[in-house]
Amino acid sequence: MLRSGALPATRRAVAGLTAVGAASVLLAGCTVEPPTPAPEAPVVAAVVSTSQERKILDRVSGAVQAADDATDAGTLAARLTGPALAMRQAELRVAEARGDNKLLTDLTFETQQVILPLEQGWPRSSFVITVQPPDNATPALAAFEQSSAREQYKLWGFVHLAPRVTMPRFAEAELGSPAVAADDTSLKASPQAAVEQYASVLTAGEDSRYTDNFAAADDDELRLQLRKSGANQVAQIEDKDGEGSFEVAYEPAKGPVKAVRTADGGAVVLAELLSLETLKAEEGWRLTPATPSAKALWGDAKGTDVMKIAFRNTVALYVPPAGSAEQIGLLGFHRVPYAVSNG
Amino acid sequence: MVQRFLATLLILAGLGGIGYGVATATVLRESDTVVATATPSGDGTMVVTEPGVLGLVDDQVTVRATVPEGQKVTLALGSDVDVLGWVGEDPYDSVTGLSSWETLSVAPGTGLATDEEGEEASDEPAEKPSTGPDPAGSDMWITEVSGETTVQMRWTEQPGRVVLLAAGVGKGAEAPTLELTWPRPVATPYLWPGVLGGGFALILGVFMAIGARRSKKRGGSKGRSPSGARTRQPASDLPRRDAVFGVDGDEPNQYPDESHGGYPPALGDAPDGGTAVFPPSAPGMPGQGLPVQGMPAPDDEPTQSWGPPAPFGGAAPITPEPAPAPEPVAAPAASIRGMRRSRRGQGPAAAPAAPAQAPAQPPQFGGAVPEHTQPAPAPSGATAAAQAAPAPSGKPMTRREMRMREQAERRAATGTQPAVPAAEPEPQPEPEQQTPSSRAAAWRQTWGVTGNDDGGSNR
Helix, strand or coil: CHHHHHHHHHHHHHHHHHHHHHHHHHHHCCCCCCCCCCCCCCCCCCCCCHHHHHHHHHHHHHHHHHHHHHCCHHHHHHCECHHHHHHHHHHHHHHHHHCCCCCCCCCCCCEEEEECECCCCCCEEEEEEECCCCCCCCCEEEEEEECCCCCCCEEEEEEEECCCCCCCCCCCCCCCECECCCCCCCECCCHHHHHHHHHHHHHHHHHCCCHHHECCHHHCHHHHHHHHHHHHHHHHHHHCCCCCEEEEEEEECCCCCEEEECCCCCEEEEEEEEEEEEEECCCCCCECCCCHHHHHHHCCCCCECEEEEEEEEEEEEEECECCCCCCEEEEEEEEEEEEEECC | CHHHHHHHHHHHHHHHHHHHHHHHHCCCCCCCEEEEEECCCCCCCEEEECCCCCCCCCCEEEEEEECCCCCEEEEEEEEHHHHHHHHCCCCEEEEEEECCCCEEEEEECCCCCCHHHHHHHHHCCCCCCCEECCCCCCCCCCEEEEEECEEEEEEECCCCCEEEEEEEEEECCCCCEEEEEEECCCCCCCHHHHHHHHHHHHHHHHHHHHHHHHHHHHHHHHHCCCCHHHHHHHHHHHHHHHHHHCCCCHHHHHCHHHHHHHHHHHHHHHHHHCCCCHHHHHHHHHHHHHHHHHCCHHHCCCCHHHCCHHHHHHHHHHCCCCCCCCCCCHHHHHHHHCHHHHHHHHHHHHCCCHHHHHHHHHHHHCCCHHHHHCCCCHHHHHHHHHHHCCCCCCCHHHHHHHHHHHHHHHHHHHCCCCCCCCCCCCCCCCHHHCCHHHHHHHHHHHHHHHHCCHHHHHC
C-alpha cells in the first residue's frame, strides 16, 4: 500500500514544495507602500455647517448676555458689529437710563431657519430666522458676518419681521446661499439702490418717485407705524387746541448693505437707515417724548416747541429679481432711538 | 532514497512553513499602529495637513504636536478652506502625505494665495513672523486644543475636506513637530496558510518517511534478515483484524464478552466489504456467547427499542416495510441519532430480551430488512441467519488464507525465518478502502466492543 501511495505522495510533495517556494517569492516581493491621500473633491456647499452656526449663535448670545448683565456695551464689539452693535449700544443706553433691561431686544437665537454662506472667501454672512417668541412679538431675522478669516462671526443686524409678512424661500442650509453684491444687477433694483429708494419713500411717502417700486404703504408696516405715530402726536397737540406737525427724514447709513440670494433669484437686503423724527408745535409748547425709550433718553431735559428724536433703523427688504412683477417689500425692521433733542 | 530525501525535505518545509506562519503573527507581525512624524522645515509657525492626510491610514487618527518646552501650541481642525483662509499669507508647512510608513512628507505650503499675492507671499512671508498667531477660539474650527509643549487630539475622519492646523503660538514660536498615529488592522495572512500548509507538508513528509522506511524493510524481508520492526508491523495491522474477524481460537476466550460484541459489526461489514470472514466464527461462537450475554443483560433497562436500529446503524433507512415492528418509533430515532448512541443503548438492552434482539440481527446483513418484522425468531433463527451470512460472499476463504499467511508470517518473523514471499502483503486491503460501515465496525471494535452483545444474544 505504501508503494502504491508513494507516487502520488511524491507528486504532492513536489507540488507542496513548489507552493512553498512560490509563497516565499510572493512574500519577498510584498512590501506595502504607504497610501497616498485621496481627499474628497471640493464641493460647492455652505462653508458653515449647521452645527457650527449653532455654536456661533450661542457664542454671540453669550456675549450679548454678558454685556446685558453688566449693562456694558464695551464687550459687545467682540461679537457684534455694524448696525447691530450701534443699535445694541443704543438699547443699552436706554436700559441704563431706565435702570432695567425690559426694552432690550431678545437676542437668544432659537432658530427656525438658517441661511448659510456659500462663499469660500471672506467676508461671509449667514442669516437666521428665529422662532416666534412667546411674548406676541414676531420672529426676528438676524444677519451675522465674518469679515475675515481670523475674525469671529458677529451679529451684524437684526430686524423683527413684520406681521403678516411672507418670507421668501432660501436654498437649503447645507447648500448655502450666495451673497449678493450691493450693486448686483440681477434684481429689480440693486441692494444699495433699493435701500436708497426705500429711504426716499419713507421720507417722502407717496411723493417719492420710487414709490411705485414698492409695495403699497398699507402693506408696509414701518410706514404704517410712522404714519400712525405722527398722527397720534399731532392729534395730541391738536387735542389741546394747538397746531403741530410731524416730519420724518430717512437716509441710508454709511455702512454697507447686506444681501443674500433667495431661491427665486431675488434677494433679501438688510441695511441700516438713520432717521430723524421731528415734532413741532406752536411757540410756547413744551413737548416731551411719550415712548419709554425716548423718554429714558430725554431724561429731565426741558421741553420746547420742537422735539427731535433720532433713530437707528435696520430694515429688511425683499428685492425681487429683475423682470419680476412683484414689488420691493419690507420684511421687517427694528428701530431704536439713539438721540433726542429739544432744539 | 528519493522518497527519503523528499520526506526530509517535506518535513523541513513543513516545519519551516509552520514556523514562518507563526512568526508572521508574532515576531514578524507588523505594528498595530502607524506612527508618522512630520518635521517642519523651519519656515513659519504653522503646519497644515492636506485634505485626506488625516484619514490616510484609518479613520481614527491621533494627532500630537510638540513644540519646544514651555511654548504654547494649538491644534485645530477645520475645512481646508477655513484653515487655509485663516493661515492666509503667513508661511506654513504643508503635510502632503506619507513618504514612508514612519515619515510624513512636508512641503512649504502654497496656501490659497491668488496669483499676485502669491508672488508677494514668496518674497515677504518667507520671513518667519516674530509672533506666532493663535488660531485658538475661532468659530470655524470643528475642534481644537491648546496647551504647552505637547498637545494631543483624537479625530475620527468625517466626510468633507477636514484638515489639521498645528500652530506654535506666541513669541519666538516655532512650527510644531507633528505626529500622526493611526490604528492599523494588521492581517496575518500567512499564519494559517503557513501553519496548515506546513502541517500538511509535515504530515506528508512523516508518512513518506515511514513509507520509505517500511518499503525498505519490506525490501529487506524479501531477501535479507527481518528487522525488529517487522514484527511490529503485522502486529499493528493484525489486532484489528483479529478483533473483527475473531477467528483465532484464542481470542474469543481471552475476551469472551467482547468477541461477541465484535461480531455483529463484522457481520454488518461483511456484505459491504465482501470480506465475510464471519461465517466460520459465527457457528462456533453462538454457543459460548449466549450464556455470557444473558448474564449482564438483566441489570440493563429494557430499552430494546434502541436495539434493532442500532446494529444497522446506517442500514435502518433501508427498512421501510418493517413498520409493524415492535418498536417502530424507536427505530428511526436510533438510526437518526447515529450508531454510537444506538450501540450504547443497545448493548444492555439486547440482553434482557433475547427474542427482541432477533430483529437486530437482520440489519447486520443489510438487506435482511424483513426480519425486522419477526420479533420472535429467537436465537435459533438468528443463528440460522448468521450461518447464512457466510454464503453471500465466497471470499471468506481467501481472507482466511491471507490471515493464515499473516500468522505464518508473524510466526516466521518471530522465528527469524522469512517464510513468506515479499509480494504477499500487497494484496492486503488498504485500510483506507474500508467502507464507512466497516470503519464504524472497526471503531466499535476498538472502543465500543464491550457493550455490543446483540450479536451474541441473537445467537
